[in-house]
Each structure stands twice: as structure tokens, then as C-alpha cells.
Amino acid sequence: MNSIAVVGLQWGDEGKGKITDYLAKNADVIVRAQGGPNAGHTVIADGAQLTFHLIPSGILYPQTQCLIGGGVVLDPKGLILEIEALEKRGVLLEKRLRISPFSHLILPYHRLIECAREKGEGKIGTTGKGIGPCYEDSVSRLGIRIGEWVASEIFEKRLQRTLVEKNRWLEVYGEKPLDFKTIYEEYSAYALRLKPFIFPFEEQLERWINEGMNVIFEGAQGAL
Structure with a gap:
């Protein structure tokens, strides 16, 4: 098998999660390379239905390393909920789930700006999860x-600077400004929870591919 990319060539919802889950039986590494939490991949395990929005579908196979790549935009609250659901099922995540430090963080203003745009004439039917605005910022x-x-010190400075501009945009859209302290404290707590999973795995992934390990790149959304 070596390296395989599972992508959708239609409008999404083509069954990529099911295909990835099938291939994952023989995979060593599964990489979620792009997209955000709007992409829900559903798998069935022991009669129970599990939906993953950020965690790679192969997490249920104990031999796999599951990587969230730098092209992903990440909602930490949603990811923590997925992690906790798996931990309750006894799924071992330590040293198996890794998040690239190069991926970008979805913040409350991304969601608010996206939802505000959807109220206008140019709405495109987004999920309202802030994915588009987060990619714009990247x-x-x-x-x-x-x-x-x-x-923490870098996050504090970056958030303070960025929030000034984002609050101006929210004012244009008729939304209330966001409070720095509220966001900083909430997202700092999320950071502590997810920090053990964050690791720059890119060079290791290249070595695994060169060594002939079976790697699946799990795509999100569709090509159309």
C-alpha cells in the first residue's frame, strides 16, 4: 500500500470516512492533512456509531499513528470532546495522536464573522464553524x-493584537465586541489539555514514508 490519499471528487459526503476506516486495518500512519471540523467522518465500532470531525478515522486501530497536519484548522473545544469520547471507550491515545504545531487555531471571532456574512445576500451556506475565516487569517x-x-506569552500578544482588528470587523457586521480576557482564559485552559498531543512530526512522517510504511492521507470536503 505505502502512501494512499483518500479524497472526494464530488461535493463531499462521498464516504471517505468509510474508505479510510477500511484501509486503516493495514495502515501504520493516518494523516488528516487539511480541512476543519465541518467534515464529519462516521465509523461503526462494536455496533456504536462514532463521528470524527478532526481526529483521523483510523484512531480505533491500535497499531496506527494518527496525525493532524499543518493544513488543518482546529477547534480545540470540539477536539477535546472527541478525545474524551474515545478515552471513555478505553481507546489509548497517548503517543498515538499527534497535532502539528503548524496547524491554525479557530477562535470565536472566526465563527461570528462567518455567521454574520451568511446573513447577507452573498451567503454560500457555510457550517458557521469559522473554517473559512480561519483559513483567510492563515x-x-x-x-x-x-x-x-x-x-502562553506569545498567544497573549498575538490574541491582543488580532482581537483589535477583529472587533472592528464585528462592529461593521453589527456584532458586539469580544472580550480579550474571556477568550484568553478559556483557550489557555484548552491549550493545557491538548499540549501533550502537540508535536512537530513532519520530519518523522517523511522518514516513515521513505522507509515504506503504509501511510493514508485522509482528505476532507469534496473537489466540487
Whole structure:
């Protein structure tokens, strides 16, 4: 098998999660390379239905390393809920689940801005989870990477600077400004919970591929 990419060539919901779950039986590594928490991949385990929005579908196979790559935009609260649901089922995540420090953090203003845009004439039917605005920030260099987020002093400075601009946009959209302290304290607590999973695995992944290990790149959304 070596390296396989599972992508959707239609409008999404093509069954990528089911295909990934099937291939994961023989995989060593599964990488969620892009997308955000709007992509729900559903698998069935012991008669129970589990939906993963950020964690790679192969997490239920104990031999797999599951990686969330730098192209992903990450909602920490949602990811923590997924982790806790798996831990309750006895799934071992330590040293198996890794999050790239290069991925970007979805923050409350991303969701508010996206929902505000959807109220206008140019609405496109987004999920309202802030994924588009987060990707916009990643391109414009306003985004906060996961590696910056878990470094409290850097996160504090970046959030303060960015929130000034985002509150101006929220005012334009008729929304109330967000409070720095509230966001900082809430997301600092999330950072402490997820910090053990954050690791720069990119060089290790390259070595695994060169060594011939079976790697699946799990795509999100569709091509159309």
C-alpha cells in the first residue's frame, strides 16, 4: 500500500470516512492533512456509531499513528470532546495522536464573522464553524498557529493584537465586541489539555514514508 490519499471528487459526503476506516486495518500512519471540523467522518465500532470531525478515522486501530497536519484548522473545544469520547471507550491515545504545531487555531471571532456574512445576500451556506475565516487569517498572516497558542506569552500578544482588528470587523457586521480576557482564559485552559498531543512530526512522517510504511492521507470536503 505505502502512501494512499483518500479524497472526494464530488461535493463531499462521498464516504471517505468509510474508505479510510477500511484501509486503516493495514495502515501504520493516518494523516488528516487539511480541512476543519465541518467534515464529519462516521465509523461503526462494536455496533456504536462514532463521528470524527478532526481526529483521523483510523484512531480505533491500535497499531496506527494518527496525525493532524499543518493544513488543518482546529477547534480545540470540539477536539477535546472527541478525545474524551474515545478515552471513555478505553481507546489509548497517548503517543498515538499527534497535532502539528503548524496547524491554525479557530477562535470565536472566526465563527461570528462567518455567521454574520451568511446573513447577507452573498451567503454560500457555510457550517458557521469559522473554517473559512480561519483559513483567510492563515494566508494573511493574522492566524494563530497551534505552536504559538500553547506558548502562553506569545498567544497573549498575538490574541491582543488580532482581537483589535477583529472587533472592528464585528462592529461593521453589527456584532458586539469580544472580550480579550474571556477568550484568553478559556483557550489557555484548552491549550493545557491538548499540549501533550502537540508535536512537530513532519520530519518523522517523511522518514516513515521513505522507509515504506503504509501511510493514508485522509482528505476532507469534496473537489466540487
